[in-house]
Amino acid sequence: MVLKSANEKSIQQIYSRVKVEILNRGFYPGERINIEKYAEKLRVSTTPVREVLNRMVAEGLVDLVPQMGFFMKRLTEADMRDLLEFNALLVNWSLADFQRQYPDCSLSLVPSLPSVLKDIGKRDFVDASQLAVMTGMFFLHMAKLSGNQEIICRVASCNDRLQPARVCEFAENARSSDQLINLCDLFVVGDFSKLKQSLSHYFDVRQNQVRKLVRLLESTNILDAQPS
16 A cells, blocks of 8 residues: 655645535636635645646646636536537446346346435435535446446546536526436336436436526526526
């Protein structure tokens, strides 16, 4: 086991804290991230904060504008459509590949969903951020059916980049969780035929809502953004 240096541990902690804030709309699209103020807030020097933000530039979460600094990534309608389409392709391929490998599989061969997803329909209250995280967990679990690390990494990246939009979606309409609950229930009972249909419907609905989702992302108060 390789132990990280104190500096590496510190950077990973900073990365995790900044990422949580970014994914849960701690910054608005296009907002400049003031490194000095953020470092002061975290009680660290600017060097690890800059290193973390550079890493997030590579991950597509933050933009770096020369001579100006770091800015929260702004997704266009085209960006959103591409991410949703790519996510759908990867998840559907993973499911189809699993079915090809195990055409007559029993439920005992299907990797079990995390308990938090199995019981999602029984929870009295789950906030928008939690629902967004659970959505990502479900799609990542689907990707793992493929056993392909590249696909798993790509789906994880899609989850990160779509997380703020998912937070907005659930905050604006709590009933959006119904589709996620349905997907989880179909997976639990192993009805992959209906699951494939429901996945297609899930992504079709969001493709049709792209303009609304982008508007919600751009709003400083998502309650101010009215449906199309």
